[in-house]
Amino acid sequence: MSASTTTLRYPGYMNNDLIGLIASLIPTPRLHFLMTGYTPLTTDQSVASVRKTTVLDVMRRLLQPKNVMVSTGRDRQTNHCYIAILNIIQGEVDPTQVHKSLQRIRERKLANFIPWGPASIQVALSRKSPYLPSAHRVSGLMMANHTSISSV
DSSP, rough: OOGGHHHHSSSOOSSSSHHHHHHHHEEETTTOEEEEEESOOOOOTTTTGGGOOOOHHHHHTTTTGGGSOOOOOOOOOOOEEEEEEEEEEEESHHHHHHHHHHHHHHHTTOOOOOOTTOOOOOEEOOOOOOTTTOOSOOOOOEEEEEGGGGGO
């Protein structure tokens, strides 16, 4: 929960209010199938097992079903897709790394978007909390609007 409000607590020049965050995820009031994902999600014992936390690794892991906080039973027969994605990336991040990561995700077609809307991942960069020590250089939260939630 704290990762979703980090842009409010440590505001930058963009995404510094809740309405701005949610408005980009929900294009119309009836399309409100929100889900979240977080990485790296670790316990004290498993911190050493996370190899690296580069921007590309974090953004790629956020799209993996095992890092999503809701189980929707996505199957290959049903053509579910993303309506919108907002990634909040915390930590020491260079904006050029974000741009390169978005290009690689687009080239590899890791995210399947709706055909009638913009097929892009929005990214908000945020500082880490100075009060919460972390072993990871970069962490990320994905807030997504996905059609598979409609079946839950």
